[in-house]
Amino acid sequence: MIDFSLDGDQRMLVETVDRFVRNEVEPLEADIPDDGTIPRDKVAALRKKAQELGLFAMGMPAEVGGGGLSAVDLCLVDEKVGRVTSALSRNIFGQVYPMLMACKGNQRDKYLLPTVRGERICAMAITEPEAGSDAASIRTTALWDGSAYVMNGSKQFISDGDVADYAIVMALTDPAKRARGGITLFLVDKDTPGFRVGRVQKMMGHNGYGHAELFFENCRLGEDQILGELGEGFKLIMKTVSRVRLANIGARAVGMAQRAFDMAVKYANERQQFGAPIGSFQMVQKMIADMATDIYATRLMVLNTAWELDQGRDPRDKISMVKLHASEMVGRVTDQALQIFGGMGYTKDLPIERLYRDCRVMRIFDGTSEIHRTLIAKHALKEAAAA
Secondary structure, eight states: OOOOOOOHHHHHHHHHHHHHIIIIIGGGGGGOOTTOOOOHHHHHHHHHHHHHTTOSSTTSOGGGTSOOOOHHHHHHHHHHHTTSOHHHHHHHSOOOOGGGGGOOTHHIIIIIHHHHTTSSOEEEEOOBTTBSSOGGGOOOEEEEOSSSEEEEEEEEEEETTTTOSEEEEEEESOTTTTTTTTEEEEEEETTSTTEEEEEEOOOSSOTTSOEEEEEEEEEEEOGGGEESSTTBHHHHHHHHHHHHIIIIIIIHHHHHHHHHHHHHHHHHHHOEETTEEGGGSHHHHHHHHHHHHHHHHHHHHHHHHHHHHHTTOOOHHHHHHHHHHHHHHHHHHHHHHHHHHGGGGGSTTSTHHHHHHHHHGGGTTTSOHHHHHHHHHHHHHHHHHHO
16 A cells, blocks of 8 residues: 655645745735845845744755755645745745755855855856756866866856855866766855856746856866866766756646646636636636646656655656656646636736746756657667667
8 A cells, every 4th residue: 555645744844834835925926026126125034934944945954954854845845835936935945056065174164054044145057058958068167277277158047146155167177078077066256256247137937036147257266166076067966956856846836836726726716707607617627627637647746756766766767757747737737727817817917927937937947848858768768778
């Protein structure tokens, strides 16, 4: 017998996060204007409360001050967090990258621990104009000149790049080896000479935090600014990305879709047309049935894959499936929800249009749907050939 029920601690955790998100974080969305600015004092107050409740940096190990949640528990929590815009979730619950656990020596006190405490903001700088889903094709270099690594290059679409205190920057240290031992991660402080923040790129969605260009012109970096080991940056990213994809994309896509679904079902019961609730119309019922089925299937995919991670397995093929399916599912569900709302769904009076805009990028970042389909197919073909 397989028992899918939550234990007492899990129920308490999920209920606490759900109550906090619905009662205190969701109402703050109405205070985010079209230009994306958010009320810093209110966000700071909610972040403090999240920290007091133990809801900050929940995915980081307890020994460094994080929540210490398992992959399953993190996904259960992030489904609830996914109900609100990323501008609020990343500021209130913390955007702390798991590769920071590779910090060693003085790096722990300078970068890791203050970031987990919410005292420093970190940006993850991988994407470049010529390197998106194919991260191994980056052009930014950090070459040893005998006394320092000299970094040159640029990054784009870097979340929080405009406000971050430092960035984790992926760079080529051996262009000949590239992903096979030639890519390294560096911890680069914002005040490093030659490090410049360019324009903040305006986006279709995900307003409320910056997506910036970063430029590096002869930035001199010491060996003590290498995160992890020299030449092992690509491996470190691949090693730590699994939980991020599952929680930040898979589980949060489920949460976003669930919110759109809940609103659409409530509206379908209340909205009258032709003398009856629109929920009584078969075409509307079909959309509701499809939405409910989509959400249910994706939730189980996320939790099953998270369980495999907790068992110490390496379900990279399933993580690609989750990323692909969840990102496309939330697009279908929010589109159907908007359709049920009709003209009102297209207005800014309701959060449906924002959910619609915000979810679209999920099929692009962290590997496009096309890239993940290729990875899934290659894994299936390889397994079949080995059988």
